[in-house]
Amino acid sequence: MGRLPLHNSPNKSSSVYSFTWKLLAIAATCLALYTWSPFNDCHRSISRVSLETGAYEDICSQPEPAASQSNFSKAYSTPEFLEESAKRLSGAIKIPTMTYDDMGPVETDERWAPFADFHEYLFETYPVIHKAANLTIVGGYSLIYTFKGSDSSLKPLLLTAHQDVVPAVTSLDRWTYPPFDGVIDGGWIYGRGSSDCKNNLIALMTAVEHMLNSGWKPTRTLILAFGQDEEISGFSGAVNIDKHLKGVYGKNGIGMIVDEGGMGLDKQYGVQVALPAIAEKGYTNAIIEVDMLGGHSSVPSRYTTIGILSKIVSAIEDSNAFQPRVEKSTQHGDKSEVPDWIKQTISSNNPDLKAVAEKFAQTTPQNRYMVQTSKAATLFNAGIKVMRPLEEVQNTYLNLIEPIAQAYSLRLNGTSFSESPIGNVSVTWAEESSDPTPISPFTLASPAWVSENIYRWSPARVGSRLNVHTVDEKIMTSGHVDGIRFFTELIVQADDKSLEL
DSSP, rough: OOOOOHHHHHHHOOOEEEEEEESSSOEEEEOOOSSSSOOOOOOOOOEEEETTSOOOOOSSSSOOOOOOOOGGGGGGEEEEEEEEHHHHHHHHHSSSBBBOOOOOTTTTGGGGGHHHHHHHHHHHHOOOHHHEEEEETTTTEEEEEOOOOOOOOOOEEEEEEEEEEEOSSGGGGSSSSSSSSSOOEEEEESSSSTTTHHHHHHHHHHHHHHHHTTTOOSSSSEEEEEESGGGGTTTHHHEEEHHHHHHHTTTTTOOEEEOOHHHHEETTTEEEEEBBSSSSSSSEEEEEEEEOOOOOOOOOOOOOOHHHHHHHHHHHHHHOOOOOOOOOOOSSSGGGGGGGHHHHHHHHSSOOHHHHHHHHHTTOOOHHHHOOOOEEEEEEESSSOOOOOOOGGHHHHHHHHHHHHHTTEEETTTTSSSSSOOOOEEEEEEEBBBBBOOOOOOSEEEEEEEOOOOEEEOBTTTTTOOOOOOOTTTEEHHHHHHHHHHHHHHHHTTTTTTTTO
């Protein structure tokens, strides 16, 4: 408890080329429906057909009876609450908590200074929370709010978001409004972080502040954790939050974690479907450098380092080394609106999952990279942001590069393919890599993995939060209030002693 303390490198240019790879952590994700939703939509659950047996079974089944809306959420429908909520998010956007890949220690890098301002803003905006919660700060600026429950036998609920945003320092003339002005206009809130993910952070704080003001006292311990560097992999924030919570509650001490992510709420095949992520891709960065003797441009060699490097990039981008893959399928929808190719797959005892995966991948780019490893060129010579990819693809990567090294008499990581090599292609791997996460349970009967019981879902309708990480990032004001309503009801439901997390 108490007042938040205030805390008080240019990009390297080189011939290195960074290539991003993302490996699918799971073959397919279950599309969970909520029988009751804070978005006031009617949902219905339809049993799926097992691909293995052809028999019907309940997967992603819904709780019965359906939950009803709590009294806490009733205040969220007023115009006054809508306006006040938008102002709170706007104020958070105005503080430019940008993180860069080359951020230094919090004690010495002045770019961390806005985080102190952001902490002060939270303290002033949510006074009831700061009186009721036990606040722990780790990693310099990462916040852990703990609201101790009355029943210590119940494992805590952990809800997370992040304070930092990706940089918005280029293409400023293309923004409708400056990225850190937090303008509210036409039912939208504009600015960097409006949809990734200060909207979730402010929604969580607003929900809990309102509940505390309304007399709520937690039965189950509630933890809000807000990292400082999610956009640059979370080594100061998420890592230290994890260490702290493990130290307090033990390795298997958290009942459930809900983080940002997923694909929102969307109408598919006649029903509203919540699309949470039950696992997350890993990543790795490959760094490629071509080293050859140079010369003057007036008498150039036949092949230049830039030309060969470009051929390597093209070979990787043009390859079909990674194919979409689906292992299971579930049916939750109106049969009259489900395409025949899906119905045939569901009902078949021996489905062609390879063909199904490709058909699904062709529907949208987002769907393709939900079931397929992705690869993307992200940095050439210099840049602000390096996107993050995964490590099991390293051999594939080298196999794509080797024919080019052979064709141009180059070594590959020192290995020669000709008697007189004229240079070398080096491929190294960034130290910051991660494996895919475990798959969280997705049926009502699934055994709880506790700390692995992690669900990533940002509570927003598809189309209500736009332009994440790019120009004119924005969220609908009504969509932001939907998020407040969802987090409120999630906390209420999780506070039920009969619910086993």
